[in-house]
Amino acid sequence: MPPKGKEAKKGAVAGNFKAGKPLKDILPANSKPPREGQVARMEGEPEVSRSYGFEPMAVLPEWPGNEEAKAHDFKAGFEQDENGTVQKFTEPEPVDGVGQLHLPPSFNDFTKGEPVWMRPEEYIKEIMYEKEVQKRRQEKKREYRLRKTTRKNSLMALAAQASPGDVDMQQQQETELELLNKAR
Numbered sequence: 001m002p003p004k005g006k007e008a009k010k011g012a013v014a015g016n017f018k019a020g021k022p023l024k025d026i027l028p029a030n031s032k033p034p035r036e037g038q039v040a041r042m043e044g045e046p047e048v049s050r051s052y053g054f055e056p057m058a059v060l061p062e063w064p065g066n067e068e069a070k071a072h073d074f075k076a077g078f079e080q081d082e083n084g085t086v087q088k089f090t091e092p093e094p095v096d097g098v099g100q101l102h103l104p105p106s107f108n109d110f111t112k113g114e115p116v117w118m119r120p121e122e123y124i125k126e127i128m129y130e131k132e133v134q135k136r137r138q139e140k141k142r143e144y145r146l147r148k149t150t151r152k153n154s155l156m157a158l159a160a161q162a163s164p165g166d167v168d169m170q171q172q173q174e175t176e177l178e179l180l181n182k183a184r
Helices: 066-071 105-111 120-183
Strands: none
């Protein structure tokens, strides 16, 4: 709301704030505004064409069929012990940075030092161990609660057994008082 006694300036938009110059006054007469999605180029800007090449993924061969797959020896080329067990795959040592893992700095905070890489079997064993520990803790809690409730129930039963005796004793005292009152 404009202040009292002052009128708004001519040509100003309602609200009494300064209006900017119209766009037609700023731009030259022969220039057109750029269309949507088109980048305006400055004079003297170099022409740069960028192309991002990539290697397409190799096409996987067709599945030969279940019979051929069953007949194929997938263990061929792997080292075996005297017992016939296959050796686990081990990563080759990195040479001149090739084959070396590059992890972000936050990963060091997560591992708190040197990471220990585990194979899936070891990881699954660790998870199973943690679940077993958690199950035992829950079992201990359950046993503790059970002992607590049984102790509480036994105390309540003792209290319940004591109260009928107290009631009998109280009734006996009342009857004795009544007899004494009648005798007087």
